[in-house]
Amino acid sequence: MTALRAVFWDVDGTLADTEMEGHRPAFNQAFRDLGLPFHWNKELYSELLSIAGGIPRVSIYAKDQGISLTEHQLNRLRDVKREHYFSRVREGHVRWRTGVVRLVNELHDHDVQQWIVTSSGGPSVQALLHQAKGVLPDFDGVVTSDDVARGKPSSDGYCLALKRSGVDSSCGIAIEDSAVGLKAATTAGLPCVLTPSPWDLDLSDSCDLATAVLNHLGDQNNPSLLQQGPPCLDGMVTLNYMESLLPHSRP
Structure with a gap:
């Protein structure tokens, strides 16, 4: 049995590039459909990503614009936006980040x-996983915003996943791309491999919390660049490399 018993994956920006070409255009189309005077360009959306969760993001932004949306409006917006997001996933606008397919399959094989x-x-997660059939093996479990009272940066999601997995945090690793995700994982006691999203403006102040920071997970023809942490000699985050990051493996 490997020393590493579980890996906990974030989705948006970590497993796949879902934000800029998935969620953002889907929100903009939903705003148009519902007659809301909002449009999120990439620069604005980058700033708004510091707010975890799509509907909290809309609610806070709307209030900043002097518009108070009712619960009914937010629920309707969520449903319409989801349909547009599902369509974009099916149409292939959302792509896996470099190294994800390789590493998920390697971990599954071990x-x-x-x-x-x-x-x-x-529903958004399941839409993405449905497209992964035949590319990624099934995950052992999924914890979403529907399962916890507080989203990231709260550690609630990671704590619940640890409990359900039966794995101690010293034998697990989280993979994240954002400041809020990094805080959530490390607060739950998990070492964290960080593959930063370029639009997360808060990451520069948080990277020291990560056990390793790389631009992506790396593939044979596209090696990763290490920014912080132990040397990754193959230019790819592998099972062996992740095991070297566990607390009992580090000097």
């Missing part, structure tokens, strides 16, 4: 549990 822990809602 019987390492793999869990999803995300601030997104269950």
